[in-house]
Amino acid sequence: MHSIRSKIAIITVLVILTSVLSVFGASYFIIQRETDQNSVDMMNLINSDTNKALEKYFESIEQSVEITSNIAIDDLDSVVLANYGAIKTGTDISAQTPDQIKALDDYLESYCNRVQGLFSGVAENTQGINSYYYCISPEISKNVHGFFYMKEGKTGLIEKDPLDASNLTPSEQLGATWYDTAVDMGRPGWVGPYIFQKEWVYSYFVPIYKAGMLIGVLGMDIPCEILMDQVKDISIYDTGFVCLLDKDAKVIYHPDLPITSDLDELQLSVSSETFTKENSGNDLIRYEAHGTKRQMSFSTLSNGMHVVCIAPTEEINAPWITLIRDIALITVIVIFVFVFLILLVIGALTRPLKQLTNASKRLADADYDVDLTYQGKDEIGALTNAFMRMRDQLKLYIENLNHQIFYDTMTDIPNMRHFFKLAVEEKKRILSEGLDPVMVYIDIIGIRYYNRQYGFEMGDKLIMDFSKILAENFGEHRICRFSGDHFTAVAEGDKVDEILQKVLDECRTAVDGKELPIRVGIYNNALEDVDVNVACDRAKFAADRKKGELSSTITYYDEDMLKRNEINVHIIQNLDRAIEEGWIKVYYQPIVRASNGQVCDEEALARWIDPELGFLSPGYFIPALEQAKLIYKLDLYVLEQVLKKMKKQKELGYYLISQSINLSRMDFESCDIVEEIRKRVDAEGIDHSLISVEITESVIGEEFDFMKEQVARFQKLGFPVWMDDFGSGYSSLDVLHQLHFDLIKFDMRFMERFDEGEEGKIIVTELVNMAISLGLDTLCEGVELEEQVEFLREIGCTRIQGYYYGKPTPFEEIVAKIERGEALTVENPEEADYYASIGRLNLYDFSTLSNGENDEIMTQYFNSLPMCIIEVNDTKLWYNRCNRSYRDFLKRTLNIDFKTLKRDILDTKDREESTFLKAIMHCCREGGRLIVDEKMGQDTYVHTLIRRIGVNPVTGTSAIAVAILTIANESTSGMATTK
Amino acid sequence: MKNDHFCRLFLCVLLTASIFVDTSCGSQTSTSKTLQQFEPKKYEISHFLVAVEDEPDTVDFQCTSIHYTIAQNVFNRLVEMENDEAGNMQILPSLAKSWEISDDGREYTFHLQEAVEFSNGKPLTASDVQFTFERLLTHPDSCNSDIVDIIVGAGELESGETDHLEGFRILDDLNFVITIEQPFEAFLACLSMPGASILDQESTMAAGDLFGKDPKWTIGTGSFVLRKWTPGEGMLLTANQHCWMGIPKCEGLDLRFVNDAREIRRMFENGEIDVLDLDELGNAAEFFLHGSEYQDRLFSVPRIGITYIAINESIEPLSDVRVRKAMQMAINRPVLLAAVYGGRGQIENGIFPHGLYGYNPDLPEIPYDPEAAKELLAKAGLEDGFDLTVSVNSASTRWELQVLEMAKSMWDEVGIRAKIKVIDESDFMSKRKNGELACYTAQWMADFxxxxxxxxxxxGNSHNTTYRSLCYSDEKVMKRIQQARVISDSKERIKEYQDLERIIVQEDAAWIPLYSRTRYYVTSERLQGIQASWNGSVKNKYCEMSIISDEE
Structure with missing residues (x-):
């Protein structure tokens, strides 16, 4: 990871480096060029200075000689020369006479003296000369040679013997005598360097002409040493120097080379041509000599001499190379210093950031105690501040949140999550004390009804009050509100009873002085050391075992429950296997229509025949599967089996009768059960009306609207929906009001208590009545006795289920029974409507007969009318059923017991004459209704309403409803009181 | 370095500009026009021929008798004069491609070259010639009017009686007739003089006083065009690319105004001057004549002029021809020449020097014979000699003095006691004009x-001879001289001149001819094709010289 610090440092360094490098590069070239230019300027300056000095020097010599020479020419009298025969003409060839020679010599002698006199004066005023002389041409005079003055030692110019031009030694350097050289030159000029009188000299000669004739050579010598002195001490850079070359580019002075060395020896890369220029101009001449690179500039003097300035390139470049090196060094130092400073500064800047980062990390790791010290007023300071505020806020929120998470909002006691933690700790603590920890599960009984009665607010208050009781007795951190009205607590095994007793005591007056019943389950860890949540589960399980009891209970989780639990686990784990391997069998229990005693429905019931555990009760595996939310698998499996069976029935040519399947509340939660069922039923091509769905009342309870919708969906699809186990729990009649079921199935407990008194019968009767009034079919299960059957038939319960007719049986057995002819008759579906319509007729409800006519008096009157249903086939007729009033009527009026035997009308005469019978027959044939009066016995006239309510399409049997409207000699009130 | 940068920058700009110009339509004509306008800039001054000049007041050749360099290089004349191989004078056509002379020698019919243009593009016509001659006669500062004063009506025009030169008749643009008052064989030679150079009427009239002073207004037909005249420094002349005679061989002339001998020498030695007249150097000339260095670059031509010693016949005892002859014979002229000029010249024995048209090589030599001279003096009754005052102009050059000093010493030998008297220039001139000087020396250079x-x-006449303090007395001879002028037959005329010359010098010893000098030039190494005209001047031959440029 690159920290901001290193990033900024790197970027800054890069920026500095880039700019430094570009500046460096630019300055490199600029300096190089400048240095180059400087060296050119400097060397040229030295050249021109030297040049000027030398030029001045030479000029002074030249002037001296020329001044003298001008006078020497002017002083010479050409007339005299002519007269003394010195001037020769082409025509005059006569030789000079001795007199003339003598005279000329004399003349010349004096002439030379004059010139010498002048020249000496001039020479004395001329610096740096070695000698001056006038050498008379031997052609003018053989005797007069002129004069010669020369410096010797440190003395001044001393007269020497005149130089005889005809007797001079040729100079090695000049290739001739200096005199001849001068004469050959023909004009004033510098000659040299050459050795004269053992000394290297440079001479300025002026040939003197008069009348076109050479008179002699006037000259001055300068020692080369003086020239050398002029340049010897000039040094450029370290070893650079100035040297002098003569006009032929031969060395006059060079620190390393002897005088007159050739140009070649300098190893200049240039030819002597180069030196014909006045100077080297703006460019230095670069060359390499003796392995050293050098640069040279030169300038040419007016006399052709060259001043050459030479310096090694290395030295010329040395300053700028040093400069560059220094700059580079400084740059490196600057960069280092900058990097250091940047690191420092950025370090200082980023320290709070770093702190912040660390703090953030710690904060991210939920360390809310992290503290920051930075107090700066800059952005980071602000950030730090903000961070601190954020931390405080966060801390607050987290604490708050933690509380919310770990504590129940309503009761402010630990919630489940928190409790588990606490419980684990508590368990450890208790165990460490050598005690057995127990888990207590507490449920308030009937809180739902309390809520409904007093409102949720009061309910909540109750829960809060109760939680206070628990907190007081168990301790604040040993209890928990699990959910709703469920609480858990942890306690020591030896103290739990004591604590609970106190709790129960307090509960006795908890609800405004009234008792608050609670259901308590206890799991002692001694039974089996399990996790806290498992213990909780088991405690709940124990408590739930007493579900339904309305007073306070305390239940210990025992070995059985443990075993049961194991079974549950087994069931849940093996459901799929059970389905696959056929451990689950579907048994069918017949449902018989009360009106004809034929099987009109079958209820499909799952049976778990476990290879390990044997036959498992649905009471075991259904709750287990419900709890595991796996019940839908079972239920759908059952449906599939049912459909398979129906397919088979079809194949076998049996009547297809309605099959009912049980649905659990969990089915609706686990999947779209409506759709799942429809899919499967449609897949088998079974009519929806043939599959009834049984839903227990408890299913409806909690999510009423949802269930209402689901029921409506089933019904819309044509599936009849039955309410199962009506009357088993907190059944509410309101449900029946809100939801329209196709059938109500009364819980078998009604039959179980059949013998326990009249109350049960009354309830059932009234319930059936109510159902009939609501237009619902009724079914009673758990019917085992004939009298029960009779009772149910009488009260108008349309269908009956129970061992009386048959246990749940596998299909194979049913088939076998059928084959054996032992099976119950199965209702022909075509007759179903007929019997259904008979069954639906409420003998307690006149409206079913009056066909909607609103006659208040009649209604009042007939509300308790004796009624019966008579079936008529051809001439035979028999009672299908009747109401109690009718029985009473029969008993009292005709003194006969109600019997369902078939009788032939044509059997007895009297019966043939009976108007009543006639009317029935008529009604049978014609339909509609009739009111007949018949005299029954003595003085008794019976006013009867007869109406056909249906015709069996198979047998042609007609069902006739009969209502005794009035009995002439009896008061209606008397009839009404009959029970 | 900086120059390099500048050059590069300039090149870039130029390149950009040229691209711009090339790509932009329709600008090409204007470009070429611009080029024409700036034509002179094409010249590279370093290729110009460099010569030394005295700075003139004016280059108006009609008004100066000193400075003819511009006249000779920027202008042309109707005819030019040149010597043929035999040294005889030849009149060559110039602006006049041909001419006819009437039998009576008075009418000259000239035919101008066709398609000659002045450097301003104006064509040359006969009226330009007429204008030239009329201006020559009428210009108040004119000093060369004698060239054309022989034309009929010149006097009247000059005096203002008429505004028209009667003797000048234009036939058409290119042809005209000049009538002169009397036949004059040298008339054409006169027309070849620089003063007779032909002007452009239009521009010269427009120029007014600026002509000859402002290069812009100094328009001619010659080989060069005067471009620039920087007072105190010099003049620049560029080759006339449209010159009717053809383009000159050098690109231009760079005439420097320098008159210090030492400076001139320095410049030459530094290679700054291409043509050096050694006359300019005085004593220093010797340094170029001797020694080996300049021998190859020396150029010598005869100087058409004569150095003489004038003898005033009107002053005793010089009226005696024997005295005059004695004076002639007493002078050792070769020694004189040698002593003064190192023998660089020719001994002359008459009036017409070597190189002059009509020079007579057969003229007997005047001997150096002091004894004979003495005898002659004795015969004249001057055995003891006589005193003679010899005058020297104070402004005269050293050689005049030297000549006279030598002559004095030579005459001394024979008893003539000469006394050299240096007198003030104006005094000298007025005395000479009045024929009062007894003896002096001078030289005469040919004008034509x-x-x-x-x-x-x-x-030629008593005036002329008095004017020179010669005071020649033989009227007959003078008459003959006048008559000789109109001898139309040149041979006849030369014969007559030679005869007269012999009479005047050899018989009458009217003057002492000394010598004619050789003229020397040194050229720079880069100059080629140096030539001189008949009179030894190189100034009107610049167009024939070329400069070898360094690059080549």
Missing amino acids: NDPDNFIYTFF
């Missing part, structure tokens, strides 16, 4: 290549 220019000047 005709003997008339010599003999008439000195001996």
